[in-house]
Amino acid sequence: MFDPIEKLKEFIRYPSVSADSNFGEGMLGAQTFLSNLLASIGFEVEVVKTDLHPIILASRGSNPEWPYVIIYGHYDVQPADPLNLWDSPAFEPEQRGERLYGRGTADNKGPLMTHVAAVAKLLERDPDLPLRITFMVEGEEEMGSPSFPKFLERYKDRLGEADFVFLSDTGIPNEDQVVITCGLRGLVLFDIEVTTAKSDLHSGLHGGVLRNPIQALAEVCATLHGPDGRVNIPGFYDDVLDVEPWERDELVKYGTDTAAYKKFLGIPEFYAAEGFTPFEAVRFMPTLDFNGIGGGYQGEGSKSKTVIPSTAFAKVSCRLVANQDPKKIRALLYDAIAARMPKDVTFKLIDQHEGTPYVVVPPNRTNTPADQPPVLAKGFRAAHSAITDVFGKEPLYLREGGSVPIIADIKRVLGLDSVMFGLFLPEDNLHAPNESFHLGVMERGLKVSEQVLGKLARG
Ligand code: BES
Numbered sequence: 001m002f003d004p005i006e007k008l009k010e011f012i013r014y015p016s017v018s019a020d021s022n023f024g025e026g027m028l029g030a031q032t033f034l035s036n037l038l039a040s041i042g043f044e045v046e047v048v049k050t051d052l053h054p055i056i057l058a059s060r061g062s063n064p065e066w067p068y069v070i071i072y073g074h075y076d077v078q079p080a081d082p083l084n085l086w087d088s089p090a091f092e093p094e095q096r097g098e099r100l101y102g103r104g105t106a107d108n109k110g111p112l113m114t115h116v117a118a119v120a121k122l123l124e125r126d127p128d129l130p131l132r133i134t135f136m137v138e139g140e141e142e143m144g145s146p147s148f149p150k151f152l153e154r155y156k157d158r159l160g161e162a163d164f165v166f167l168s169d170t171g172i173p174n175e176d177q178v179v180i181t182c183g184l185r186g187l188v189l190f191d192i193e194v195t196t197a198k199s200d201l202h203s204g205l206h207g208g209v210l211r212n213p214i215q216a217l218a219e220v221c222a223t224l225h226g227p228d229g230r231v232n233i234p235g236f237y238d239d240v241l242d243v244e245p246w247e248r249d250e251l252v253k254y255g256t257d258t259a260a261y262k263k264f265l266g267i268p269e270f271y272a273a274e275g276f277t278p279f280e281a282v283r284f285m286p287t288l289d290f291n292g293i294g295g296g297y298q299g300e301g302s303k304s305k306t307v308i309p310s311t312a313f314a315k316v317s318c319r320l321v322a323n324q325d326p327k328k329i330r331a332l333l334y335d336a337i338a339a340r341m342p343k344d345v346t347f348k349l350i351d352q353h354e355g356t357p358y359v360v361v362p363p364n365r366t367n368t369p370a371d372q373p374p375v376l377a378k379g380f381r382a383a384h385s386a387i388t389d390v391f392g393k394e395p396l397y398l399r400e401g402g403s404v405p406i407i408a409d410i411k412r413v414l415g416l417d418s419v420m421f422g423l424f425l426p427e428d429n430l431h432a433p434n435e436s437f438h439l440g441v442m443e444r445g446l447k448v449s450e451q452v453l454g455k456l457a458r459g
């Protein structure tokens with residue numbers, strides 16, 4: 001049996017940044033490393049080519065009567081920039097206290113390694129474990145999984161035989177309180193580009209006779225929320241799934257300390273949809289956010305550049321909640337923006353990716369589907385008892401604010417639901433400098449995964 005932490009360090013050393021073509025070698029390194037590791041613990045490994053980054057499919061167990069679990073993960077990571085804000089180099093893992101620092105330690109190499117190590121341990125003890133397992137590990141998650149839907153269609157028959165998907169790519173509030181994630185938000189991303197004159201103009205020569213694109217863009221952007229903080233697009237909230245009373249109860253157990261949350265964020269006041277606590281808003285309500293805005297001169301303030309720029313842009317993203325359709329929401333947004341844009345500018349709305357929201361209801365809830373597959377229910381129960389046993393506290397069942405869009409694709413194409421065992425902490429700095437993974441959580445997570453898979457196999 002290998003040492004999970006040492007293996008994780010090795011994994012981190014491959015800079016597998018999927019979105020940047022300069023990191024091709026790191027992508028290949030991470031993919032080869034993982035393929036070899038899975039082969040070494042008895043898996044038959046197939047590296048599936050896609051238009052961009054390959055998907056690793058590794059399977060063991062072929063008896064069709066055995067329960068069948070797919071374990072999902074991603075071997076790609078976010079870019080590490082800005083590099084100067086890291087206390088130790090992003091791709092040279094460093095252990096400090098109970099944490100391992102490095103890009104991808106939490107999202108998602110650490111949690112993925114947790115499951116690989118759990119399976120390795122299980123199989124070492126019981127090489128004939130009556131359980132079919134397929135690791136399905138992609139390299140494009142951090143760029144919106146462009147190749148994944150096509151891959152699912154191609155492997156539909158084979159993967160569709162599985163009972164459910166098991167993964168750790170979601171969060172928990174603290175190291176003792178695990179969450180089983182029961183929903184993910186969806187996404188709609190797009191850019192707005194506004195153009196007026198055919199080039200930048202001297203504002204002394206021409207100022208006062210034409211509309212400034214920054215102003216036009218800012219005015220339209222300012223209409224997208226109402227004074228109450230709600231998104232001001234007709235129909236935006238129409239399909240939002242109602243919150244079940246049990247979901248609100250779970251959230252109360254999660255926490256009600258709004259002062260601490262405010263302090264964590266470093267803000268003086270919340271600005272959340274009315275009628276929702278901030279904890280509710282972030283899980284149960286959709287949003288519209290500006291991720292970037294620009295245009296015109298961005299240089300030093302001491303030098304002036306009195307220019308009327310010719311273009312301005314904004315990058316916009318919406319988080320959607322269960323029941324909302326990204327295509328429908330995109331159309332509502334584009335219609336409203338087009339109607340509100342001044343007629344004397346030209347503008348473009350440029351599609352970026354989108355993802356469908358997802359929800360799964362655990363067993364024994366008021367809204368559990370009557371036809372919930374028994375092995376899925378068994379998976380939830382096994383996770384519940386393993387978590388309670390290892391962490392000493394029952395898990396909470398919560399929808400998550402973040403997105404893993406392929407989980408809804410898996411449901412749509414393969415008909416499979418996911419049991420999402422949260423493993424990263426608020427302090428893990430996902431997507432940010434000094435990302436880290438808590439090794440105590442890893443150790444306990446490993447035990448949970450081992451128990452869950454063992455229980456599924458042996459009942
Ligand atoms: N692991 C995250 C999703 C996540 C983050 C879940 C925080 C729970 C809490 C995932 O890798 C991710 O970052 N997803 C992106 C979307 C993707 C399409 C780029 C996200 O949520 O922004």
Ligand code: MN
Nearest residue numbers: 107108141169
């Ligand atoms: Mn992730």
